[in-house]
Amino acid sequence: MAVFHRRQVLQAAGLTGLAVLLPPELLAACSTPSPPTTGETIGGSLSVFDPHEAKVVEEATARLIPGPRDELSEAGHPGAREANVTRYIDTMLGALTLSPAKIFAGGPFSNRAGWPIDDMAKFLRLTPAQTSGWARRLASLRAQYRRGVKTLDKMAGGDFTAVSTDKMDEILAQDPGGFMTLLFGHTIEGVYSAPEYGGNAGLVGWHEIAWPGDRQPRGYTDAQVTLSDGPDVYVPKGIGEQLLQLLATSP
Amino acid sequence: MSRRALVVGSGPGGSVAAMVLARAGWDVTIFEKGANYFTDLSSDRPGTVFSNDELKTNRVFAEPEPTAEPRVYRSSPQAQSITGAVQPLPQTVGGGTVHWDAKTPRFWDIDFKKLSMLGPVPGAQVADWPFDYDEISPYYDQIEGLIGVAGDVSLFPKEPTLAHAPRTKALPMPPGPPEYSSLVVSKGCSRVGLHPFIAPMAINSREYQGRPRCDNCGFCSGYGCPILARVGALAPLREALRSGAELRDSSMVVNVETNGRRATGVGWLDDENNRHTESGDLVVLAANAIETARLALLSGLPDPYDLAGRQLMFHWFSEGSGIFLSERLHNYRGRDHTHDIDDFADPEFPGARKAAKAAGLPYFRAGKVELGGTQLPLDEASSYQEILRLLAPQKPFGTDFKQLMRSSLLRDRLCGIELIGEDLPYATNRVDLDPKVRDWRGIPVARITYGPGRSEIAAQSFYMPWLVKLLKAAGADVAIAIAELPSSQFPIAQDQVPATEHVMGGMPMGTNARTSVTDEQGRHHHLDNLFVADGAVFPTSGGHNPTLTIMATALRQATAWAGT
Numbered sequence: 001m002a003v004f005h006r007r008q009v010l011q012a013a014g015l016t017g018l019a020v021l022l023p024p025e026l027l028a029a030c031s032t033p034s035p036p037t038t039g040e041t042i043g044g045s046l047s048v049f050d051p052h053e054a055k056v057v058e059e060a061t062a063r064l065i066p067g068p069r070d071e072l073s074e075a076g077h078p079g080a081r082e083a084n085v086t087r088y089i090d091t092m093l094g095a096l097t098l099s100p101a102k103i104f105a106g107g108p109f110s111n112r113a114g115w116p117i118d119d120m121a122k123f124l125r126l127t128p129a130q131t132s133g134w135a136r137r138l139a140s141l142r143a144q145y146r147r148g149v150k151t152l153d154k155m156a157g158g159d160f161t162a163v164s165t166d167k168m169d170e171i172l173a174q175d176p177g178g179f180m181t182l183l184f185g186h187t188i189e190g191v192y193s194a195p196e197y198g199g200n201a202g203l204v205g206w207h208e209i210a211w212p213g214d215r216q217p218r219g220y221t222d223a224q225v226t227l228s229d230g231p232d233v234y235v236p237k238g239i240g241e242q243l244l245q246l247l248a249t250s251p
Numbered sequence: 252m253s254r255r256a257l258v259v260g261s262g263p264g265g266s267v268a269a270m271v272l273a274r275a276g277w278d279v280t281i282f283e284k285g286a287n288y289f290t291d292l293s294s295d296r297p298g299t300v301f302s303n304d305e306l307k308t309n310r311v312f313a314e315p316e317p318t319a320e321p322r323v324y325r326s327s328p329q330a331q332s333i334t335g336a337v338q339p340l341p342q343t344v345g346g347g348t349v350h351w352d353a354k355t356p357r358f359w360d361i362d363f364k365k366l367s368m369l370g371p372v373p374g375a376q377v378a379d380w381p382f383d384y385d386e387i388s389p390y391y392d393q394i395e396g397l398i399g400v401a402g403d404v405s406l407f408p409k410e411p412t413l414a415h416a417p418r419t420k421a422l423p424m425p426p427g428p429p430e431y432s433s434l435v436v437s438k439g440c441s442r443v444g445l446h447p448f449i450a451p452m453a454i455n456s457r458e459y460q461g462r463p464r465c466d467n468c469g470f471c472s473g474y475g476c477p478i479l480a481r482v483g484a485l486a487p488l489r490e491a492l493r494s495g496a497e498l499r500d501s502s503m504v505v506n507v508e509t510n511g512r513r514a515t516g517v518g519w520l521d522d523e524n525n526r527h528t529e530s531g532d533l534v535v536l537a538a539n540a541i542e543t544a545r546l547a548l549l550s551g552l553p554d555p556y557d558l559a560g561r562q563l564m565f566h567w568f569s570e571g572s573g574i575f576l577s578e579r580l581h582n583y584r585g586r587d588h589t590h591d592i593d594d595f596a597d598p599e600f601p602g603a604r605k606a607a608k609a610a611g612l613p614y615f616r617a618g619k620v621e622l623g624g625t626q627l628p629l630d631e632a633s634s635y636q637e638i639l640r641l642l643a644p645q646k647p648f649g650t651d652f653k654q655l656m657r658s659s660l661l662r663d664r665l666c667g668i669e670l671i672g673e674d675l676p677y678a679t680n681r682v683d684l685d686p687k688v689r690d691w692r693g694i695p696v697a698r699i700t701y702g703p704g705r706s707e708i709a710a711q712s713f714y715m716p717w718l719v720k721l722l723k724a725a726g727a728d729v730a731i732a733i734a735e736l737p738s739s740q741f742p743i744a745q746d747q748v749p750a751t752e753h754v755m756g757g758m759p760m761g762t763n764a765r766t767s768v769t770d771e772q773g774r775h776h777h778l779d780n781l782f783v784a785d786g787a788v789f790p791t792s793g794g795h796n797p798t799l800t801i802m803a804t805a806l807r808q809a810t811a812w813a814g815t
Contacts, residue, residue, distance in 0.1 A: 053413025107302030108477035133319035214303030225585035
């Protein structure tokens with residue numbers, strides 16, 4: 001939405017320069033044009049991860065957005081594991097091995113809001129510029145995942161999946177090589193994006209936050225747009241209270 | 252044999268030019284660098300693959316691919332360069348109007364005659380346009396009918412809106428349903444003496460010319476409309492195609508060929524990077540202000556006074572955010588926002604002259620404020636991700652994150668407002684070709700050098716507190732204003748790519764070839780049959796969304812060329 005720029009809330013919170021910069025790998029790629037490359041050859045039921053990598057990604061993402069099996073406090077609140085975030089990330093990393101590439105879902109409608117067929121499941125053919133950009137981006141991301149999983153294992157003394165959840169949190173909080181930040185971004189996408197991309201299984205991510213998702217062709221009534229939904233009081237507490245205090249005291 | 256016109260760009264300016272020329276009997280070819288995401292464009296109900304899909308948008312579906320087709324930004328020639336997505340307007344059939352919010356205010360009388368009516372500003376190249384409000388007004392009427400503007404002019408404030416942009420005709424459609432959050436903030440505006448009103452917008456409130464009524468799906472600004480209840484350039488583009496124009500998408504024009512004072516054609520690349528040439532009797536550049544300047548520079552068009560690409564103007568988008576704890580505002584339904592205020596676009600706003608004088612300026616302006624808007628879940632989640640690094644560095648994820656997502660403080664309880672500030676023309680703000688960075692085809696990319704002047708910073712400083720004041724008056728429990736322009740007072744935005752998507756100037760119109768690139772008809776001063784039909788021709792930027800003025804100006808200009 002044009003009216004609210006995430007970057008600027010971050011500025012208000014004193015966090016600048018994060019949203020619009022390209023990672024150095026891509027910066028380097030920008031200045032040396034080369035023809036689009038084909039994706040790496042990938043086999044197995046997962047398209048990119050080997051079984052151990054998939055397990056590490058599964059456990060790590062479940063720490064970032066935990067569900068009922070990961071935290072007692074999340075009983076009744078599905079997270080990355082329930083949304084199938086590992087499948088989402090694996091699908092994305094291998095998107096160019098599919099035809100058409102699984103980067104941009106189709107349109108105009110899914111079958112979730114009054115349309116008989118799911119147009120969004122029919123992915124769109126990429127333009128040569130998109131193919132060029134995504135080939136580079138995904139090659140870089142696959143390398144970052146390979147490296148990132150190895151680093152998590154190393155920090156866990158050999159196998160990240162074998163340590164306690166407290167230890168996992170401790171490792172992830174160190175954000176080794178920026179891998180946690182990268183993983184968290186993709187975990188968010190896997191939980192809250194349209195299910196055609198491979199995550200948000202059973203729409204658990206959307207239900208969790210009372211988000212209706214795509215709304216065409218049903219739309220909303222004029223009354224739903226214009227009238228109040230009625231009182232719904234949020235009592236500031238915990239992290240929410242801290243966030244409000246941060247914003248209230250920002251410059 | 253009919254004469255051949257080549258139009259570069261299928262956005263709002265190029266589509267209007269193509270329509271006028273095709274109707275006048277020209278053999279028109281429209282080159283569009285981007286892909287075509289529509290089917291059956293000349294029919295009443297074209298199909299599209301745009302959808303309610305936040306990830307598709309975040310993965311940069313319709314805009315220039317930021318790795319393959321980056322731009323470079325720097326805040327001054329000495330500053331560090333940033334490479335990536337810089338003012339990435341959609342690069343696709345329909346151009347910027349594919350994802351626009353479709354707000355269609357008119358520029359004011361003082362925008363067209365700024366130098367005569369308001370006077371010079373030291374350090375800026377303030378100029379008059381070659382025509383005034385009265386002359387452009389009938390063209391505004393025609394474009395409003397063509398693209399289908401909904402609104403009620405009787406509800407516009409007499410001061411300042413109608414005093415500066417008088418209306419003689421009703422708009423073709425009544426307004427659509429007002430958005431709840433816009434109503435809430437409008438009340439706050441009224442409480443502090445401001446004048447909110449339902450903004451004119453090119454979004455159907457009823458079926459119009461075969462296109463359906465908007466169904467309030469909510470994926471509006473920043474998203475392609477899945478049902479074409481909001482079009483823009485597609486309306487004149489459809490007319491152009493029906494009049495025989497040919498549209499070539501995925502075809503990038505890389506140079507204008509010239510011979511003496513004539514443009515003789517264009518060189519272009521297809522999707523496989525094969526080079527072709529096309530000859531023409533008239534060439535129109537409408538690739539948007541940045542890409543039009545890039546094309547002029549790539550072509551080495553005559554530029555004896557080093558003017559091409561200079562006087563680039565961005566509107567500055569300073570923001571207000573109000574958080575409401577007593578209710579959810581359901582900003583995700585309906586149009587992005589429905590109400591505006593124009594008060595801050597008025598140089599006579601109470602206190603503004605005095606503040607300008609204190610800053611050593613004769614006057615300043617900001618612009619309109621859009622009342623309402625929020626972000627969708629992926630952007631909301633990313634906000635929390637980054638804020639948690641500050642609030643909970645020992646564990647910036649997990650249950651804290653999930654609690655924030657359930658609270659919806661930065662989505663369903665958020666109401667954003669956006670100030671669109673006027674940017675004066677400065678010769679130092681410019682587009683040139685980056686000496687190193689090339690796009691995926693190997694062509695030098697546009698480098699933007701842009702920093703605000705004293706006028707913009709002074710106006711921002713004066714109006715920022717008002718954003719908080721009106722949100723608080725509307726009942727926001729927490730309200731913040733976030734600067735777009737870096738300054739000592741707001742150091743937080745230093746060396747960031749400006750967030751604006753309003754891009755103007757670079758090939759400004761004027762009567763003097765020593766101070767302008769194009770003449771009063773948008774014709775290049777040194778090439779008799781080369782015309783510019785996008786926002787590049789704006790001599791000044793106004794304080795309102797520019798697209799309607801791009802289209803009305805293109806209509807006026809192309810009507811003159813069509814008979815040449």
